[in-house]
Amino acid sequence: MAMKVSLTINGESYAIDCRAGETLLEVLRRLGFKSVKRGCDTGNCGACTILLDNRPVASCIMLAAQAEGYNITTLEGLSASGEISHLQEAFINNGAPQCGFCTPGMLLVAKALLDTKPRPSRQDIRQALAGNICRCSGYVKIVDAIADASKKVEK
C-alpha cells in the first residue's frame, strides 16, 4: 500500500511517496543517494550504513517508514559544501578505499566514532568497524586512516 513518509536527509526535508515494504536503502538510492550500497541485504556487511541521529545503522533491514523523525546522514552529507572532509582525505592519503564498495559505510562509522570519541584507540576503531566488512580484506589501511584522522580532529 502506498504511504507518505517524511524524511530528513543530510539536513533537508523530503516528503516521499513510498510503499510500506520499501527499505530505507531502496528509498535513499531512489532519491539519488548512491553512496548507500546494497551488499548482503541481511544486515551483515555494513555496505548500506547510514547514520540515524549520528548512530550508524544498516539501512537494508530497516523500512523507510521506521526512519521518520530521525536525522539521516549519508556519505553525501559529509561533503555537502562541495569539499571533502578531513576524514575522507585521510582515507585517500592512506590508500584505504581499495575497491571502494565498503568505503561509504566505513567513513560513516568512523565519523560517528570520532564525534563521540575524538581520540579512539586502535582497538576502539576495530570494535566500531565490527559490522562493516571489507572484502578486499585490507583493514589495516582503514584503521590507519581513521587513526590518522583522529589526530586532526579539532577539539
Add this chain to the structure above:
Amino acid sequence: MKHFRQYIVPTSQEDAVSIRRAVGARGLFIAGGTTVVPRAARTVDVLIDVTHLGLNGIEFQESWVKMGATTRLADLLTPEIQASFPVLYEAVSQCATPLIRNMATLGGSLATVFLPSDVAVALLALDAQVEVLTEAGVQRLALGDLLRSGWLNPNWLLRSLSVKKQKPTRRSAFLKFGRTSVDIALVNVGASFNLDESGRVDLRIAIGQTSSLPTLEEFNGIGESDLTQSSIDRIASEVSKRLQGKSDFRASGEYRKHLSKVLVARALARMAGVDGYEG
C-alpha cells in the same frame, strides 16, 4: 522491496494491542525491525510500530532496575549495567554488531527467544520479570514461568523488563560459542549466583540453542565452599547430560552437549574465581 502492505504507527499502547488483536496473525509488532524486516513470514502484511509508545529508557528504582522494551541494545552498554549485571552487559556486547545494536531493542531480543537470543539467555539467568500489556490489562510475569508456559503470546505488548538490584554477593557471567560474534551461537550460557549470609549459593544457569527454547537449571543452597574445580565439573556434567542436544546443520546434538559442559564450567569458574578454565 519487502512484502509488507501496511505500516501502522499507533498512538497508544492500548491501540497497539487492539490493532494486533484485530488483524491477528497477519500483523506483527515491529521495534528495531532487525528480525522482522529480513525474516518475517510472507503471510505477515501489517506492521505495528511500537517505538513511539513511551517504552524507552532505563530506570534505577529502589530495589529494581526497569528497562523499557524499546530501549536499544546499544543503550544498555553503560557502566551502571556493567557493574550491576555483568551477564547482561556481556551478552549485549557479544550480540550482533554495533550497527545492529543501534537498532535492535531489548523487547525485540526477548520476543525472538525461539531464534538464538543472547539477551534472553542472560535475562533468564538474572530471573528477570516482564511487564506485558494484554487485552486484560497489565501483567507482570517471571521469565522462568513464561519459559514453562511456552513463552510470550504474540498478542501481548512487552512494556518493560525488570531485574532485582543485585547484592554485592551476586555474580554473573555470559559465554557463547560461535565462529564470530555475528554468527549465530552454537551454544550460549548465562549464569548467575547469589551468596546468602550463611554462605549458601543459589545458582541459575540458562542455556540456549540446545532445544527450541532455552533451558533453565536452578540449584538452591549449595555451600560456597563446594564451588571447587571438582564440583564445578560435576555440576557442568550433570547439566549437560540433561540437555536435549538439538542437532541441525550447524552442529550435532552431541557437540552442543559437550560445548554446554565446557561453557557452564567456565561460567561457574569465572563467578567463583576458580582459575584454569579459560584455556
